[in-house]
Amino acid sequence: DQEQATSRRNIGGMDSPPMIGFQALASGSKANCMILGDKNNGTLLDVGLGVRSLKSKLDLIGWNPENFRSAVLTHTHGDHWSQSSLMWLSQQGIRLWCHEAHAAQISPLAPGLNELRRKGLLSLYKEDRSFQPMPGWNFHPIPVSHDSDPTFGFRCDHTSWSMAYLADLGTTEGLPWENLANLDFLAIESNHDPDMLRQSNRPKHLINRIAGNSGHLSNHQCAETAVQLMKKSSGRLESVLLLHLSSECNSPELALRSTRSALQGMTKSIRISVAPQGDPSPRFSTNRAA
Numbered sequence: 001d002q003e004q005a006t007s008r009r010n011i012g013g014m015d016s017p018p019m020i021g022f023q024a025l026a027s028g029s030k031a032n033c034m035i036l037g038d039k040n041n042g043t044l045l046d047v048g049l050g051v052r053s054l055k056s057k058l059d060l061i062g063w064n065p066e067n068f069r070s071a072v073l074t075h076t077h078g079d080h081w082s083q084s085s086l087m088w089l090s091q092q093g094i095r096l097w098c099h100e101a102h103a104a105q106i107s108p109l110a111p112g113l114n115e116l117r118r119k120g121l122l123s124l125y126k127e128d129r130s131f132q133p134m135p136g137w138n139f140h141p142i143p144v145s146h147d148s149d150p151t152f153g154f155r156c157d158h159t160s161w162s163m164a165y166l167a168d169l170g171t172t173e174g175l176p177w178e179n180l181a182n183l184d185f186l187a188i189e190s191n192h193d194p195d196m197l198r199q200s201n202r203p204k205h206l207i208n209r210i211a212g213n214s215g216h217l218s219n220h221q222c223a224e225t226a227v228q229l230m231k232k233s234s235g236r237l238e239s240v241l242l243l244h245l246s247s248e249c250n251s252p253e254l255a256l257r258s259t260r261s262a263l264q265g266m267t268k269s270i271r272i273s274v275a276p277q278g279d280p281s282p283r284f285s286t287n288r289a290a
Helices: 002-012 051-061 083-092 100-109 111-118 194-198 204-211 219-232 252-263
Strands: 019-026 033-038 041-045 068-072 095-099 122-125 137-144 151-158 161-166 185-189 239-243 271-274 284-289
Touching: 019 051, 019 185, 019 239, 051 083, 083 095, 083 111, 095 100, 095 111, 100 111, 100 122, 111 122, 137 161, 185 219, 194 204, 219 252, 239 252, 252 271
Parallel strands: 041 068, 068 095, 095 122, 161 185, 185 239, 239 271
Antiparallel strands: 019 033, 019 284, 033 041, 137 151, 151 161
């Protein structure tokens, strides 16, 4: 009906001409799934949603599943892949890109992965080599520190747009900063407020895991990283999407305040938003044609 169509336009820009961009369908400890590309040529970054939820969210934002070329897996924690969605990828003829270690880790648990392999729809990326999961796009894997080895972020380059995806990492020490220069868009984890984490009722071992170098970035760490990447981008960075916020140990207000304050004065205008855990985020697009 008209109300539903209006909702779709507001979230996904369904009536706009295809433009390249990024959108989170879900981001958090329950499920992670992102979209990159345009509506004629898309890639799923992680497939942690079950297939029913995935289809529902794609319908909500006006994306046709038939237009996906590929999916890319960052690591093998259970909130980043779903057996039903892996099987759906194989049924749709959508290629999955993952690291060799990822395939070895989940193959015994995932008939969908084995079906992708049987159909010739499984491709393996290497941490020191760029790859092209869809036409016009170059993905460069970036190893990050997380307690699921290996875990990767990505620099993703189109002829007219560049972005980085950095989530599920406990520290930015050792990041290849030279590979993260001149970005237009940054999707980055802002998982927790350290005080809220310490004062939570979570077990001490879990608190230590989250706050450790193989856990998740705090708001402050996220803000510091955004500052570094703004400097590396010479003011080119236009937009930041904050990912993987804890529902218990963070709030959108705290996360936004931290990154906004850090970037204040560095640029005349920058768009900073938060990805909800279970709902689609705003879509970040460039005015440059796909």
